[in-house]
Amino acid sequence: MSIFQKFSGNPVLTPEQFPDDIMYVFNPGAVKFNGEYLLMVDAATAATPIVFWLARSRDGVHFTIDPEPVEWPVPAAGPENCVYDPRITLIDGEYILMYASQAAGRGVRTGVVRTRDFRKFERIEQEENGRNNRNSVLFPEKIGGRYVRLDRPMGDNELEPSDMCISYSRDLAHWEESQVLMTPRPGCWDSHKIGGGAVPIRTERGWLEIYHGVDRTCNGFIYRLGVVLLDLENPAEIIARGGLPVLWPERCYEMQGRVMNVTFTCNAIPEPDGSVRIYYGAADSCIGLATAKLDDLVAACFVGNPTAEKFFFRRS
Numbered sequence: 001m002s003i004f005q006k007f008s009g010n011p012v013l014t015p016e017q018f019p020d021d022i023m024y025v026f027n028p029g030a031v032k033f034n035g036e037y038l039l040m041v042d043a044a045t046a047a048t049p050i051v052f053w054l055a056r057s058r059d060g061v062h063f064t065i066d067p068e069p070v071e072w073p074v075p076a077a078g079p080e081n082c083v084y085d086p087r088i089t090l091i092d093g094e095y096i097l098m099y100a101s102q103a104a105g106r107g108v109r110t111g112v113v114r115t116r117d118f119r120k121f122e123r124i125e126q127e128e129n130g131r132n133n134r135n136s137v138l139f140p141e142k143i144g145g146r147y148v149r150l151d152r153p154m155g156d157n158e159l160e161p162s163d164m165c166i167s168y169s170r171d172l173a174h175w176e177e178s179q180v181l182m183t184p185r186p187g188c189w190d191s192h193k194i195g196g197g198a199v200p201i202r203t204e205r206g207w208l209e210i211y212h213g214v215d216r217t218c219n220g221f222i223y224r225l226g227v228v229l230l231d232l233e234n235p236a237e238i239i240a241r242g243g244l245p246v247l248w249p250e251r252c253y254e255m256q257g258r259v260m261n262v263t264f265t266c267n268a269i270p271e272p273d274g275s276v277r278i279y280y281g282a283a284d285s286c287i288g289l290a291t292a293k294l295d296d297l298v299a300a301c302f303v304g305n306p307t308a309e310k311f312f313f314r315r316s
Contacts, residue, residue: 243304
């Protein structure tokens, strides 16, 4: 059984709820802001570019869509032809958004902007290193005086296997000491590509990261979600990595769409009752809601690895 329980009324957001010629909605960044659940949604228009669009809800289920897409700042290097998969981190009193920034002639890079009100966005220009990068996720606090992020440097071929890396910065513009954090596991549900998903959650046992893993099958890719626990003081050290997925595609709205067989998250919202809420992209076409207990997600990091299971249950 999946650790995450899917909302019976899924999907909670569909293209039909948006006021423009939107064909698909998926992979939102999500936070609680001014007493509301705020989602920054990937919205694919009929002309194919993806734009960011905000949706707001008091109860986390029924959403009001802003009348227009977000007014997005243009990079100094020139206009983007596609933006997608934002992760939103509250740190030092402001929200930092990391997302995939794609432009003709320069591939895909991690774009970074900051905001305090989700109305005005200021770009943090990134040092160019000539390498594609995406799935960047900023930790919600500095560690050792530096910002820390998970990211996924990659080649030009989208089909190539990819590792998940960790990098550090003092100014959110220049990143250093990038190193491989995790690699795909042959024969497992995350055997082909892996990458950061939600903003890490601080727990007593370590940083809980909900990440995505891709398995390549005879009928294409399957995107599932898994969990890993990282050391609080040195997040480059893995405490335990769950052997089993915690969410996977099984419903029609997750298996059929723009990209088949996809459950993908860019967010995780801890709730006062000890649960975690995610708004996940389903088949790159609509958005579902799922919840799990935080303690169960931490425990899942120790399941599927006999050594880790023994370690967990000895300390519990």
